[in-house]
Amino acid sequence: MDNNMTYKSAGVDVEEGQRAVQLMKRHVQSTFNENVLDDIGGFGGLFALNLDGIKEPVLVSGTDGVGTKLKLAFLMDKHDTIGQDCVAMCVNDILCQGATPLFFLDYVATGSLKAEKVADIVKGVAVGCKEAGCALIGGETAEMPGFYAEGEYDMAGFAVGIADKSKVITGRSIRPGDIIIGLKSSGIHSNGYSLVRKLLLEKEQMDLNSYVEVLNGTLGEVLLKPTKIYVKPVIEVIRKVEVKGISHITGGGFFENIPRILPEDVDAQINIDSWDKPEIFNLIQEKGNISLEEMYSTFNMGIGMMLIVSPEDKEDVLDILLSKGEIGFVIGEISEGNKQVKLCQE
Incomplete structure (x- = not known):
């Protein structure tokens, strides 16, 4: 042996x-x-x-x-x-x-x-x-x-x-009146999955292979959809327009990531009615009875990246993004404040 x-x-x-x-x-x-x-x-x-x-x-x-x-x-x-x-x-x-x-x-x-x-x-x-x-x-x-x-x-x-x-983009030149442009996410991206699994798979016992009509696909397909990469359209914007600040909306959602680029004397006012949310976020919020603040503290809510630009550059930025196959949304504005994110509705 x-x-x-x-x-x-x-x-x-x-x-x-x-x-x-x-x-x-x-x-x-x-x-x-x-x-x-x-x-x-x-x-x-x-x-x-x-x-x-x-x-x-x-x-x-x-x-x-x-x-x-x-x-x-x-x-x-x-x-x-x-x-x-x-x-x-x-x-x-x-x-x-x-x-x-x-x-x-x-x-x-x-x-x-x-x-x-x-x-x-x-x-x-x-x-x-x-x-x-x-x-x-x-x-x-x-x-x-x-x-x-x-x-x-x-x-x-x-x-x-x-x-x-x-x-190098630092956010230091951001001023009240500047415009916040949001870029669509492909879905949940790569954050909040501990909550997603706890809610949908453990509590609700949903099947990853089951077709969910409101999602227009199986739960697994939607949850595993890869994170969108924004490099090419955003680099094209940076080449042609002064971008004052960029925020990648990842873990911590809006409330953690947006302040990372804000000067101490301004707030970010976000109009949460200014873009269509992917249905997966509505499903999560309804199934878990999750508060609005918790949703925006955890997920990207359909906006994976934000650009902050001067008002006079807004249309140019939207046009450049569109030329690269990326749709931008005007989702908010910078105001005087103390580095806070404030959600508002129309």
Whole structure:
């Protein structure tokens, strides 16, 4: 009887990891551009900076994960979109400083590595990178037996972008009378899923595969819809118009994210009747009897990103967004105050 211990007998399958690399390779390479200097498999990703037109380059970085939205991917055994969520959460954040994303790296950890599943995850990351116009230049896949439940994994990533120092968006120039333009979300994006799962799956016992007429799709399809990436239309706006502030509406909803870009002496007045809310938010609010303030403290409510501009630039911004396939809504105005978010209705 052979009692020799091996890494594989301890739960780590190196050969499966190598197979995963081969399966994900084409997805990774599909994001490469002329600035990427190496191929997948090196110890570090190499990226050559193109500084044309940039006088004082500033690198802007952001990191994030997907949160408990991953639980839905596990339940549905669907893993090819969750990577886009990870990319979106990072690139949308650095976009708020006016940065153009350059490259992205991901990290996936699991108890037992399945090559096809990891390749599906990375496929979603590659889709997100291409949507953001950045390269996936590296990452890490960790097999950690006994650390994660069977079939589960965690993932995170980080993005690096570039901006010209004189054009970094800080929010300092925001003044009363400025206009708030909201960009539609694709749905819940990647925040509030602990509440969603507790309410819809545990309390209401709803089936992820059941068709919900008011949602025009199955519950699982709607909940797993990937986070929208706003990079290309917003960068086009930034190139042509002075954008005073940008807010990515993520965890903490309106009340946490909007004040992050406001000066101390102004408020943001938000007209909550100025856009149509995706039906998933109405369903959540009704099923849970959730207050309006709690909804806007937790979810994006159909607005994934906000731009603050001068009134005279409003029409130009809306036109530029529309030319890039993005519909903007005038959802509010800046007023004198003390860095508060105030919800109002028509």
